[in-house]
Amino acid sequence: xxxxxxxxxxxxxxxxxxxxxxxxxxxxxxxxxxxxxxxxxxxxxxxxxxxxxxxxxxxxxxxxxxxxxxxxxxxxxxxxxxxxxxxxxxxxxxxxxxxxxxxxxxxxxxxxxxxxxxxxxxxxxxxxxxxxxxxxxxxxxxxxxxxxxxxxxxxxxxxxxxxxxxxxxxxxxxxxxxxxxxxxxxxxxxxxxxxxxxxxxxxxxxxxxxxxxxxxxxxxxxxxxxxxxxxxxxxxxxxxxxxxxxxxxxxxxxxxxxxxxxxxxxxxxxxxxxxxxxxxxxxxxxxxxxxxxxxxxxxxxxxxxxxxxxxxxxxxxxxxxxxxxxxxxxxxxxxxxxxxxxxxxxxxxxxxxxxxxxxxxxxxxxxxxxxxxxxxxxxxxxxxxxxxx
Amino acid sequence: xxxxxxxxxxxxxxxxxxxxxxxxxxxxxxxxxxxxxxxxxxxxxxxxxxxxxxxxxxxxxxxxxxxxxxxxxxxxxxxxxxxxxxxxxxxxxxxxxxxxxxxxxxxxxxxxxxxxxxxxxxxxxxxxxxxxxxxxxxxxxxx
Numbered sequence: 001x002x003x004x005x006x007x008x009x010x011x012x013x014x015x016x017x018x019x020x021x022x023x024x025x026x027x028x029x030x031x032x033x034x035x036x037x038x039x040x041x042x043x044x045x046x047x048x049x050x051x052x053x054x055x056x057x058x059x060x061x062x063x064x065x066x067x068x069x070x071x072x073x074x075x076x077x078x079x080x081x082x083x084x085x086x087x088x089x090x091x092x093x094x095x096x097x098x099x100x101x102x103x104x105x106x107x108x109x110x111x112x113x114x115x116x117x118x119x120x121x122x123x124x125x126x127x128x129x130x131x132x133x134x135x136x137x138x139x140x141x142x143x144x145x146x147x148x149x150x151x152x153x154x155x156x157x158x159x160x161x162x163x164x165x166x167x168x169x170x171x172x173x174x175x176x177x178x179x180x181x182x183x184x185x186x187x188x189x190x191x192x193x194x195x196x197x198x199x200x201x202x203x204x205x206x207x208x209x210x211x212x213x214x215x216x217x218x219x220x221x222x223x224x225x226x227x228x229x230x231x232x233x234x235x236x237x238x239x240x241x242x243x244x245x246x247x248x249x250x251x252x253x254x255x256x257x258x259x260x261x262x263x264x265x266x267x268x269x270x271x272x273x274x275x276x277x278x279x280x281x282x283x284x285x286x287x288x289x290x291x292x293x294x295x296x297x298x299x300x301x302x303x304x305x306x307x308x309x310x311x312x313x314x315x316x317x318x319x320x321x322x323x324x325x326x327x328x329x330x331x332x333x334x335x336x337x338x339x340x341x342x343x344x345x346x347x348x349x350x351x352x353x354x355x356x357x358x359x360x361x362x363x364x365x366x367x368x369x370x371x372x373x374x375x376x377x378x379x380x381x382x383x384x385x386x387x388x389x
Numbered sequence: 390x391x392x393x394x395x396x397x398x399x400x401x402x403x404x405x406x407x408x409x410x411x412x413x414x415x416x417x418x419x420x421x422x423x424x425x426x427x428x429x430x431x432x433x434x435x436x437x438x439x440x441x442x443x444x445x446x447x448x449x450x451x452x453x454x455x456x457x458x459x460x461x462x463x464x465x466x467x468x469x470x471x472x473x474x475x476x477x478x479x480x481x482x483x484x485x486x487x488x489x490x491x492x493x494x495x496x497x498x499x500x501x502x503x504x505x506x507x508x509x510x511x512x513x514x515x516x517x518x519x520x521x522x523x524x525x526x527x528x529x530x531x532x
Contacts, residue, residue: 019393058398124473133408134439135496138526139484140469140476148467149486156465156509201468201504248439250486250496255465 002099006226006234007387009034009219010346015334016183017115018213023059024069026215027111031070034107034217038229042071045219047097047106050079051090052338055125057113066109076103083129084287085376086110087216087341088383092240094220104225110342111215122211126337129377131247144200144208144288146249146378151202151290153255157305160293162202164308166193168289169206169332171317172325176332178361183212183334207289212334216342218349235349238274238369238386241267245379256305258379261285261298265373268384269300274369276300279322279386281351281363282371283344286329295373296324299384323363326351341383344372352389365389412442415454420517420525425459427493428452438493459515460532461489468504485529487513499529 011034013026021029035042050063059065063077082089087110094106114122127142135141154160170190176182188206196205226234243263246252253259269275276299284299286292293307301322302310310316316324327333327347330340348370356362368389375382410417416439419426427438432449438457443450466485469476476482485499485507495515499507512532519525 019395118474120472120474120477123471124475127473136473137408139496139498140473140479140482141484141496142469142471142473144471145467145469145484149465149484152467153465153509197470198468199471201470203467248496250438250494255486 003101004223005095005098005220005237006223006231007218007237007345007349008221008226008229008231008234009038010349011217012181012343012346013215014181015212015214015336018113019115023057023062023111023113024065026113026213027066027109028070030111030215030217031066031107031109034219038219038231040229045072045075045105045107047076047094047103048072049090049093049106049108050077051086051088051108051110051341052079052112053081053083053086054079054112054338056122057116062111066111072107082381082383083376084285084335084337085341085374085381085383086338087343088372088374088385089341089381091218091341091345091385092242092383095237095240098220098222104222106220107217108220108342108345109215109217110336110339112336112338113213114211114336115213119211130249130380134248135250142200144203147288147290148200148203149249150255150294151288154290154294155202157256158308160308162194163190164293164311165207165289166190167311168286168292169193171311172286172329172331175326175361176328178358179328179333182328182332183210183214184328184332203288203290209287209330209335212336214334214336214339214343216339216346218342218345233353233389235352235387235389238388239268239271241265241269241271241384243267243382247380249378257294257298258375258382260379260382261295261373261375261384264382264384265299268371268386272386272388274386278367278369279371280365280367280369281326281348282322282324282373283327283329283348284324284373285340285375286325286331287335289331292325292329299371299373318361318363326361326363341372341374344374345385345387348372348387352387413440416440417525419456420527421519423517425457425515425517425527426454427457427491429455436492438495457489457491457515459489459491461487461513461515463487463499463507463509463511463513463529464494465509466499466507483507485513487515487529489515497528499531502531
């Protein structure tokens, strides 16, 4: 017998260059709102899992520092690492603790302060996140380069164009401009994307997510605790699928998709007993424009090779067949590495509660079902979470 | 908006890792002699590149060294223009992944060709590379 797990509170800092606050202060912006409106205090939280890479900021023990600053000292603590999926790894850790009956309440925090060091060093740290010895030491792979080798093969095999990729950035900037918490709050044009400087060919500056500071938090509780607290609109975690892939990119079968995304999503669909057709809104891991197109295909939103036509036909806009990244996505909202998975859960919880403002980026609900797709590295890790209200 | 106030930390770290290569030393020695070695598992016969001392497929640690022919076809590539901090002094470099006739794939720089002339499917060869300062690596060259 396992417990059902719900998200009962969310908090989300403004994303961007947050040099105005330190790590602890930034965490407070997310942690406090996730707890406060339920009549709970930080002292009522027995367990906290933190998703963070943390190599760009000074605190090596973020969970301990956050717990002290936010009043959770004494709670069980852990920091989880799954690269860009660290937030989902932390969520899985807390979710499992509740499902198993170990605890009835657990806080999940994602946090990253990436702008405390220079950009080439950030590129270095993320570039090392693969198989350091074989793909970085001598060859200097970067995060954009890992995705660029996928773009090149996808373009060759399926005829995807640089303009198609640019369309993803245009869409996500459109929604980012509507999201007061987003890092990049301006619309862009296809021409602006195509004319931006090349980072790792064929990916250009506007194909890439920015380097962002930000924090997000979700409070999880068991069904019994939900009843005890009288939570009005709990959002249930129906399933969490997970998978991984080789550290060496050279050991992959192909570079037109991420196998870990395929496997994690199939596991999530099966455990929630739904198909991709029932998803009303999704947040997918668009660290680069090609990543969003591959995600459409890997998650089964369309057939392999048809991702570009989904973006061209507006199927992933609000009002389309399945709205994707209508908070701006990693591309425009920003991608504070360990925060992203938690940010997705916070956004989708608000979507499912139909609380999104402005209404122009609220996805219409038919099945009250949402999907979060969070990869770490270049599909080195993957978590797919299905939420339902 | 005013520039946020920051305190420049007075504590600076410089980290250089020592990379243990005892169990794959023949590979690194081979590069100095112009050879690129892989390892073959003596038990399940799987060919491993990059070379390994232990077989993750069958669990055996009995490996033998196999010199690669190195010829193959390019599977995908990119050119890195915005570089990591420790590669800042390098000119823009092309990174390629190729399928070797030997039966493994490799990732390395592709040199001696302009990015505009690089094509998926082009014939390349993986060769050892010794830099003037004595550092060893390997690279693809067009055939």
